[in-house]
Amino acid sequence: MTAPIMSVADVGKQFGGLVALKGVTTEFGEGQITAIIGPNGAGKSTFFNILSGALRPSSGVLKFRGDDMAGVPQHEYVHRGIARSYQITNIFPNLSVQENVRVAAQAFRSRMNIWSDRTAYHEVDEKAAATLASVGLSGRSATLAKFLAHGQQRALEIAIALVADPALLLLDEPTAGMGPEETREMVTLIEKLAADRTILLVEHKMKMILGLSDRVLVLHHGQLLADGTPKEIQANTEVRRVYLGQNDGYA
Incomplete structure (x- = not known):
């Protein structure tokens, strides 16, 4: 594995008497695409929300580039x-489309000054334009976001996240609700984005995951069941029993 960009040690999460996550220890290599999979109720969403700062773990340690993230508010993660x-x-x-990304870029880069003329924010406009180009939406910049196709709306949301130039990008079911063609386009986009950053994603489409990821983590009943390359995960008998036997694919 490459040097870890993020690590978790004995991370757990309880909601009252419900144990959603228990004793998860792993590292995420810099520059990799890592997928988190598992059956419904396995703890994927809880784990993903802890990694992104949306939830605080009940136990254990989360580190990003060696820094303990305990006590860091979610808005500071970006x-x-x-x-x-x-x-x-x-x-x-x-x-x-352009305004969606521009608002995010402006919020990240500067505090709002009500006395500043809009034309003073050239850097923000340039950042928005470059980010839209990176996700293939330059030609739709003037379109109202509600008129975009579903796959384009997902790409726009990723563009909003990208204005912060993140080293680590977490994607929560990026192909949810997509048909085969939109899914293939999203896979191509993720592969392109992975050239410059580390990507973690939660997904259900197994054919996509096994073809896209460098590494796969499998959760089951809130615990880490398996961790390995797509080939290793496919060959793991226990993983096949609890998850891979489900019918799934690009559809």
């Missing part, structure tokens, strides 16, 4: 170099 997308598309539907 300034540390961690950004995420959401399972349910999270955009401003009545703003244009």
